[in-house]
Amino acid sequence: MLWSRTFIPTMKETPEGAEIPSHVLMLRAGLITQVMAGAYTYLPLGLRSLRKAEQIVREEMDRAGAVELLMPALSPMSLWERTGRARDFGNVLIHFELVRGNRKVHLALGPTHEEIITDMASRFISSYRQLPVTFYQIQTKFRNEERPRFGVLRTSEFLMKDAYSFDASLEQLNESYQKMYDAYCRIFERAGLDYLPVEAESGPIGGDASHEFMVPAQHGEDVLVHCRQCGYAANTERAARRGPQQLPPPPPQEELQPLELVDTPGASSIEQVSRLLGCQPSQLVKTLIYLADGRPVAVLIRGDHEANENKIRRFLGAERLELAPPAVIEQVTGAPVGFAGPVGLREPVPLYADWDVATTSNAVVGANQADKHYRGANRPRDFDLPPEHWGDLRVVADGDPCPRCSSGHLRTSHAIEVGHVFKLGTKYSRALGARFNDADEQLHDLIMGCYGIGINRILAALIETSHDRHGIIWPLSLAPYEVVVLPLNVKDEAVGRAAQQLHDQLEQAGVEVLLDDRDVRAGVKFNDADLIGFPLRVTVGQRGLKQGQLEVKWRWEGQSRNIPLEGAAEQVQQMLEEARQIPFRQLVEQARGQAEPAS
RNA sequence: CGGGGCGUAGCGCAGCCUGGAUAGCGCGUUAGACUGGGGGUCUAAAGGUCGCCGGUUCAAAUCCGGCCGCCCCGACCA
Incomplete structure (x- = not known):
């Protein structure tokens, strides 16, 4: 393929709005172009x-052993209603009514x-x-x-x-x-x-x-x-994560302070309360009111941790779990949302706790009254729950003990x-x-x-994981073209002819090859080749030709080397064949070990 | 849907705060010349509903209101 005959709108500058490398590079390399938020045209290279x-x-x-078929994007809405997923998907499901004659059909895009x-x-x-x-x-x-x-x-x-x-x-x-x-x-x-x-x-x-x-x-x-x-x-x-040795976990050995009611006006979030009372979020225990299959339960999670609703749902053996709506919370706690606590709930609901709640003594908890918290909450004195109500209910955090082995930690x-x-x-x-x-x-x-x-x-x-400051570094398996043939000056007849010939030979041999036949300066071509990231670049120049040489360079290597013009097509094919045998990550590793890419 | 940012030529931006004459700059594009191993130089030119609607004003890219679009953080994501 000739560069001039396909369509490769590369960009020198980063388009406004693109931030992450894959987005920036796909746009700049002319792989994609945006149509609207969340919809892109794939350009020829992409x-x-x-x-x-x-x-x-x-x-x-x-x-x-899987067999291929093709289903339509369109489907009748009734199918989605039969499985309940019309509801589960909610707004994510794109569906609409069409008029067909004197009736309407309700369709969904799969x-x-x-x-x-x-x-x-x-x-x-x-x-x-x-x-x-x-x-x-x-x-x-x-x-x-x-x-x-x-x-x-x-x-x-x-x-x-x-x-x-x-x-x-x-x-x-x-x-x-x-x-x-x-x-x-x-x-x-x-x-x-x-x-x-x-x-x-x-x-x-x-x-x-x-x-x-x-x-x-x-x-x-x-x-x-x-x-x-x-x-x-x-x-x-x-x-x-790995659990404690025994349940319920023993409370820490600390001097217990008395339960004390404190004013926390307007402070309903962990951050607000900890700032107001001058304590760490880990001193707090938050009380989340859930509906497990419609039944209200209270779940205690340490203030610096995040509840994992999947774990909670499984732990409770519930089909559905959702945070209770404000009306239920107010009914259960007797207080507005944000002040729930395990001490003095208005309605007796089952209480569950994550293991790490046990590590906090003299905890700050909601007081089930508007604008009030308790300080110095301790179990079993102020609240308690049976051993079987303790569980792994929170999202794991960096450094948590591994659940699989006895000494590892999670990263x-x-x-x-x-x-x-x-x-x-x-x-x-x-x-x-x-x-x-x-x-x-x-x-x-x-x-x-x-x-x-x-x-x-x-x-x-x-x-995202394979680029440098010049552009993309494609493996042969995904590159839009495996080889770019880069004549430095197409106006030089010998250069143009040698490049065209190499291109034709490679193409005939089934190699995915692109000939940069543009009449632009060498720098433009080099930069575009690096930006798009063709694995193998073959440079054809006057100087080399005089010595009967072409220059070849792998995108992931820093150094180029010369090969004889005579039999170049065969040698390029052989290079490709050898590179295909080696896993891409290994090729990159090897290159990194050799030299810093100068490009 | 909550918070923040942005919208001026194909692309990237300045101008806006403090309203004023023909709206600038770089890249790209077109024509010509030179040049030819890492985005080169010179000359000439084309290209704009300043996101949209409304308001204030003698006068709006600039001030005010509403809307739309795009990006980022969060919520959401079988």
Whole structure:
């Protein structure tokens, strides 16, 4: 391909509004352009990379035995109502009514396709002999993000690979799940990502029913914890921590102060109260009133910690958990929101506490009266709860003890979620009547798993973790073109001819090659080549030609080297072939070990 | 949806506080010349509803009100 014949609008300056590297570089390199918040056009170069990511995913899905199909983005709203997800998705689901003749149809744009695939399965799968089967598609998803951001990392329209397994038994599901898990590892490896599979929030099935594939990156939206000691890794939404030796945890050995009612006018947040009373947030114990399946409960969390509603929901064995509305809080506590406490609740509600509440003595708690708190609250003197009401109810924090090993500690880091595998169970098959007959002619709900990969995020995550001050550093597997041929001066006939010839030979040999045939200064070409980040650059110049030489340089290496003009196409192909055999991260590591990139 | 920021030529910005004449600068673009190994030089030119609507004023890019859009933080995110 000739540079002049495709469309590569690179930019010298950072566009206003772009902040994170992937967004800045994708815009500057002419990969994408914004249409509106959360919607981007993929320009020719960006599309090539997107297609390559897509193809890697497709090949590995096929290899894992999944079968490809394509479902529509449009779906009838009734399907979403049957599974209750019209409500669960709420505003995120994009739906609308269309007029067709004298009637109206209510349609939704698919944010995911469990309903559609399960509906299909219900009509075609009826026997255990048809199982197991895994379907997948690569298709555009729509979600009305409240706040699209970070370039292509969070958009309201995005390309997703979604796969769905149907199995006859949990054992079969585990096998299907493992196949997908392994395929994901191969995909992200091939994409050159430095990824980490982590345990993720898994809903009703529990256990190891869900993993997210994360790429640690400074600008990632997710936070994961990782134990270097034993390798335990989990999303903070999910991560557990090691518990105390005994329950209830013994109170600290401190002199107990009397319970004292203090005025805290207008101070209802942890920050306000701790500032007003001049104490640390860890001195405070906050009391959260939840509705667990509609039943009010009080949950105690230390002031400097954050409640984890998933843990609380699981601990209580509840299906649904939500913060109680103000009316309920006022009824339970007898005070406005912000002054709830374990001492003197107006209505007796079950009291639960996170383990770390035990580490605080003489705590500051809400007094269940407007504008008042207690100081010096202690258990069991002022409030108490049975041993079985203590649990791991908060979000883990950096430095917490690892739940898996006895000596490790959890370290947090931000990460980009590029994939998610999930054992669904029978939630959708049951709601949509997707059943099969087993060998004994018994009807069962199909057992499902679902598996998603954000294709656009593969590109963004790669760029976030693979760039320098000059631009993107693509692996061969994702680069829009593997090779850029860069004639320094196209007006020089010998240079132009040699470059064109090399380009033609490589193209004919099936190499993805771009010839920068623009009549611009060498500096412009070098800078654009670095910005876009083509893995291999072949420079054709007068000086080299006189000695029968071309200059080649890997984007991730600092040094270039010369190769003979004679047989250059073959040598370039050989270089590519050798580089393809080595994992991208390893190539980058090797280069880093050799020299600082001067570029 | 709460908090903050921004909106002036294709892109990046100045001007606004303290209202005033033809709205500037850099890059890019067009034409020509020189140049030719890391965004080069010179000459000439094109390109603007100053986000939109309304108000104040003799006069609004500038002051006031409303709205829209974009970005960031938070809430939300099967």
